[in-house]
Amino acid sequence: MKLSGEDLLLGKILKGLPDSKDLVLGPGDDCAVVRIKSGLLLLKTDCLVENIHFLRKEDPKRAGWKALCRPLSDIAAMGGKPLHALITLFSPPELDPAYWEEFYKGIRKAARKFGVTIAGGEMSRQPCGLAVSVALTGSVSKRFAPRSGGSSGDVLFVTGELGGSLAGHHLDFVPRLKEGQWLTTSGFANAMMDLSDGLGSDLPRLARASGCGFDVHLDRIPLRRGSDVQAGLTDGEDYELLFAVSPNKSSQLVQKWKSAFPRVRLTDIGTLNGTGSAPQNWPGGWDHFTVVRTTRLGQRSREPAGKPRRQRGGQ
């Protein structure tokens, strides 16, 4: 009996996936069937589009790693533990199937590292270009930190460094799963999100969901080498955590963080306030449907060293 091209390729790339006790029915049927415990389930879908999130000439293994790690970063922002993934490949028919085999090596590497069960995969022809869509499930305790959990006065923290992701970080980043779990189970994070579009547009989302405005010390924003404040705010694809902590807990957090994650930078960048609006001249970050950013922190000029501007909300 002859296997069709799609069946053959899927069979090949889905072969050798790590076994999982809770996977009752894996790739190859109409649906995946998984065994699940009562409680809260996280659901997330995320996509990777050629020429937006990756280039075809880039290493497909790294692009595959990124495809799974992007939604894992969202699971991290909820303090969750990833469980299952379903992966849809949109492929031009002329593309060498070897591309997807390499791509899947990156997916498998991330799946192994972060304990994700690949429960299913699908493929569709798309004449115009490559795209990948990943759907994830995860488990989470009742103490998850939604974007809406912040209050006026909460201290804002970010992990790691921001800006300049396009130089490589966007293909190799490690989703902050451990940090996210620690921040929610310890009760430090009231509100949390991952930074994918850039602090400039992501922070307003968290503040708005929490019914707050915010103050940010621009000179405190932790920057990747070679990045300026504008880049740190608007480049996007940082995949770091942004979270809000009650003011009476913030110094305790800083202390405990050092021993829990000695190699991960943690920075207090400002506070949520009661104004319910963004600081004047706050730069919008990357937005897929806004080609020209309406507000800019100067024409992408370098922020003069030693002359930080403090942005105040509600003015």
Next chain:
Amino acid sequence: MKLSGEDLLLGKILKGLPDSKDLVLGPGDDCAVVRIKSGLLLLKTDCLVENIHFLRKEDPKRAGWKALCRPLSDIAAMGGKPLHALITLFSPPELDPAYWEEFYKGIRKAARKFGVTIAGGEMSRQPCGLAVSVALTGSVSKRFAPRSGGSSGDVLFVTGELGGSLAGHHLDFVPRLKEGQWLTTSGFANAMMDLSDGLGSDLPRLARASGCGFDVHLDRIPLRRGSDVQAGLTDGEDYELLFAVSPNKSSQLVQKWKSAFPRVRLTDIGTLNGTGSAPQNWPGGWDHFTVVRTTRLGQRSREPAGKPRRQRGGQ
């Protein structure tokens, strides 16, 4: 505080979705959070690509209906009950947002009809064209019917009629959820799948998974008006159920079906056999990666009326 274009559009199209008790955290956060009971969970992802599964000039409401109903047809094939959906829209930036608002009307209509909670939505720019990816969860009893559940001697049935879907059925079909649930809870279906690529390529998948070959009476294949056998086998997008029933249960099934689903045609088309291979000259159905079908039932010539060919497996 200014909302970006993507946030605004998503806010608009995700507004007014039916409430759901089990939706703890809906659209707008990093992940959706849903409350879930212990047991088996179905996971399915499916995509719709412009110029493959729909045309831009077609009614976006019907395309939206199809986007949700396609993976619902897979849930049906497991005998499952759909629970949650996450929907990813890939959109060229120049597309009028009104398109997606109309598209979502079709999604909402299907969600209401089949009891699906839209738990999240996402949007990405895709310069080259429209696509949609839908991820679904569902619940299912232990008595689900995987493709691999068939045995030699089982009788093969299909619901409804096959062929000619492109004339309209592919945009308006009703996923066989009730029928699928009935077939599994009643214990009739040993193996089941939905027909999306055409009986010609889907039946070999079910047979192969069950370790069987098959015999099909080509003259019995139920055809949509205007379709011939070739169309019934290879057009695809039928979204009917194909299932295998133990021979000692098949006449009981036919009887009970008539009172359970008096308006849905049920046809015995053949049997699984022990050969483990497809009949000679069995036509391959639609495959995304096979441009030229390698085996054909003649050069798409009309099958002469009154001269049915019985295909035998393993020859």
